[in-house]
Ligand SMILES: CC(C)[C@H](C(=O)O)[C@@H](O)C(=O)O
């Protein structure tokens with residue numbers, strides 16, 4: 001008897017639908033021989049939907065999505081500067097609302113420099129680390145405010161909220177990730193010399209939880225120093241744990257040095273399993289190249305690997321990763337730019353050629 | 357008649373005294389023929405002083421420093437993890453206290469990749485931009501707090517404070533800098549899609565002040581995207597204006613790609629002239645290599661160039677820059693590591709060989 005997984009698909013805006021189409025192709029191919037059926041529900045959400053209906057994410061949308069086992073998201077966001085979207089903030093109203101409502105407290109972002117992939121760093125040696133970014137606290141909580149807006153006396157505040165509860169659970173997750181990797185090394189990144197309150201909370205929790213993980217080596221870097229190491233010695237990193245904002249910044253830089261944002265996958269995970277986790281490429285909707293089969297679907301396909309892992313389908317996940325790696329290695333020896341669907345097809349072919 | 361400049365010198369900790377010694381050598385050499393006398397007061401401040409007296413920066417220290425025309429600072433901070441410094445936070449108590457008390461609202465950090473200097477990016481083309489980092493607001497204000505500290509119910513908040521007054525003055529300064537550069541281009545870096553309150557304040561002010569500078573081209577980048585461009589296309593930047601925390605992060609990354617933190621100079625400037633401005637290398641005190649003549653004094657010497665510029669001694673500043681550039685180009689063709697003082701001496705020789 002095969003298990004059924006209810007998957008909510010949010011293709012989104014711009015290149016979102018194109019890359020999601022390839023991700024679903026791969027998902028179908030790799031699970032053909034697995035005892036699992038994916039039952040897909042497509043949700044039309046994002047800038048396009050907002051322009052049609054005026055809604056970003058209704059309570060009904062949220063309830064319907066919550067009733068699924070997992071979510072695959074392409075990309076959301078309209079054309080930058082579109083006046084009709086001026087007050088919409090699709091990112092906050094959709095992406096962040098999903099992450100917060102579904103308690104995605106782990107934002108998992110692996111960075112691997114695949115063989116043959118060009119890096120702006122030339123040949124930086126082996127790059128294989130993962131950022132565990134907190135997803136439900138920090139400066140992302142939206143607890144700011146402003147007075148005297150629009151006047152010369154305006155004061156605009158942002159509040160970063162950090163709780164022992166919230167930090168502990170993501171730090172523990174990061175220690176688990178570190179324990180299960182060969183190098184077993186965890187780096188806390190923060191700015192403890194300036195953000196002293198949140199900084200000491202993070203440091204205390206890492207020390208406390210770390211006592212339960214004597215096999216994991218822990219060190220600490222200020223966020224500014226971490227950016228230096230990311231470009232001078234990325235091989236020093238194994239697992240990074242950090243807050244929501246620092247994680248946002250570090251993972252874009254990490255993607256840039258390991259082959260670009262076109263290869264970076266991510267999981268917004270609710271490890272408790274109370275809510276569906278969401279898998280998405282790190283890249284945005286890139287409206288400038290949308291609809292022309294120019295987008296690289298690799299990040300979306302690698303997000304499928306993260307999804308499969310999360311569902312306990314480790315073998316299928318490994319097969320997707322292997323097929324993607326093989327495709328990436330092959331593409332570096334040819335100059336021909338391929339259509340979005342050609343990349344998906346090539347990866348599907350590799351999967352079919354090497355059955356489970 | 358020669359003008360007298362009262363210079364407060366804070367050599368500080370670790371490699372601070374070594375690099376400041378070279379900076380002062382260069383200052384003396386370059387101003388020999390200028391109608392200016394430097395009247396130096398040495399302040400013993402930093403971790404060493406704290407360990408001796410228990411004081412970080414007293415009101416008397418601050419008053420005495422304020423009575424000077426400018427400040428040259430080496431580096432402050434003790435050995436990381438030194439238990440005697442556990443509750444001291446020299447960075448906050450000294451460096452940030454000076455920046456805030458002396459209203460250093462412009463933190464000016466140029467990034468230039470000098471010819472022949474190795475970059476982790478290989479050959480990224482011309483890199484020549486300057487970050488205008490706000491210095492007295494943002495998440496650096498220390499307006500955070502925590503409740504139930506040390507318990508599982510701790511909540512630790514940090515407040516980023518941004519005012520129209522504070523943003524306007526630094527943005528205006530950045531527009532002036534941009535107007536006086538050949539490319540006349542200003543990039544605002546923020547995270548407006550998440551930090552909506554402070555983000556809209558920054559965007560509004562940039563738009564308003566920008567209307568007075570029609571000759572300056574303005575664009576905007578999210579901070580995460582900015583890190584990508586810094587490693588994939590640093591040549592796109594001319595002047596960056598950003599808040600205190602983003603500026604901290606971006607300037608370390610900027611230093612890393614343009615020859616390393618050993619070359620990065622900075623000015624903490626009070627453009628109003630009500631308080632002395634402070635010039636310092638971006639690097640820290642590096643206690644691990646202190647006292648062994650291993651530190652590169654170039655960043656401290658380039659900070660002297662910024663100091664001279666600030667004092668209106670543009671010719672002397674240009675001579676220091678030229679001598680440093682020549683030294684940097686020469687060093688790339690030799691492998692010999694030089695002692696800290698040898699670098700200073702070499703730059704002084706170049707200055708003396710090419711008189712004003
Ligand atoms: C779109 C934006 C809100 C989002 C974030 O800041 O988290 C994005 O940059 C990301 O990293 O997923």
Ligand SMILES: CC(C)[C@H](C(=O)O)[C@@H](O)C(=O)O
Nearest residue numbers: 193194224447448451604638
């Ligand atoms: C030492 C620290 C407080 C300081 C800062 O964060 O501003 C440093 O990183 C810098 O950039 O000058």
